[in-house]
Amino acid sequence: MAEPLLPLSFYRRDANSVARELIGCFLDHEGVGGYIVETEAYRRDDPACHAYNGRTVRNEVMFGPPGRAYVYFTYGMHHLFNVVCEGEGEPAAVLVRALEPVTGIDVMRRRRAPVSDLHQLANGPAKLVEALGIGPELNGVPVYRGRLKIRGRTADCQKTRIVATPRIGIRVGTRRRWRYCAAESRFLSRKVGSKGASR
DNA sequence: CCTGCGATTTGCT
DNA sequence: GCAAATCGCAGGC
Numbered sequence: 001m002a003e004p005l006l007p008l009s010f011y012r013r014d015a016n017s018v019a020r021e022l023i024g025c026f027l028d029h030e031g032v033g034g035y036i037v038e039t040e041a042y043r044r045d046d047p048a049c050h051a052y053n054g055r056t057v058r059n060e061v062m063f064g065p066p067g068r069a070y071v072y073f074t075y076g077m078h079h080l081f082n083v084v085c086e087g088e089g090e091p092a093a094v095l096v097r098a099l100e101p102v103t104g105i106d107v108m109r110r111r112r113a114p115v116s117d118l119h120q121l122a123n124g125p126a127k128l129v130e131a132l133g134i135g136p137e138l139n140g141v142p143v144y145r146g147r148l149k150i151r152g153r154t155a156d157c158q159k160t161r162i163v164a165t166p167r168i169g170i171r172v173g174t175r176r177r178w179r180y181c182a183a184e185s186r187f188l189s190r191k192v193g194s195k196g197a198s199r
Numbered sequence: 200c201c202t203g204c205g206a207t208t209t210g211c212t
Numbered sequence: 213g214c215a216a217a218t219c220g221c222a223g224g225c
Contacts, residue, residue, distance in 0.1 A: 076207030
């Protein structure tokens with residue numbers, strides 16, 4: 001039943017392909033995880049990308065080899081989880097924004113207390129990081145092997161309809177539709193708007 | 200339904 | 213000094 005881990009080669013491609021194809025894949029951290037239902041792509045020539053203005057201590061993992069976690073701190077209190085894409089030296093990443101919880105739901109509820117609604121345990125980039133117990137110590141670790149891992153889509157998920165919309169929470173690069181969602185999912189961070197969605 | 204704000208820290212201008 | 217790849221709560225319609 002468990003699909004194989006996505007290989008390193010899966011991530012060594014353009015971030016938009018990776019972001020789209022990560023929908024329906026299974027993200028797991030030490031037995032706690034679920035299906036990825038929402039992602040966003042970020043690339044070097046993109047003003048919303050952390051690497052747009054070059055390499056810094058914070059974003060250096062984005063410049064490294066693909067298939068690794070890029071975990072960063074923001075808003076003074078949240079960590080967000082990305083997977084590095086493309087080739088070494090070509091900064092790009094996919095932000096994982098929402099999960100449909102499947103395993104370790106009791107653990108997620110404990111970490112996310114007082115929230116208990118299944119639909120609100122991991123429907124946001126900071127929420128899923130908290131639910132899965134992801135911390136800054138995982139910045140730079142590979143996701144194609146190890147404790148933090150991503151499995152491929154099951155046959156059932158292959159037919160999931162995917163829509164692209166503008167990204168959330170940014171003030172530049174908003175014309176790009178680089179947010180990818182499982183169209184019918186009830187576990188998204190925000191509903192897919194009637195405007196701006198495509199494919 | 201929607202909008203606004205506080206929390207709390209980092210990093211860049 | 214202030215915006216930030218956010219969240220949860222309060223308040224208004």
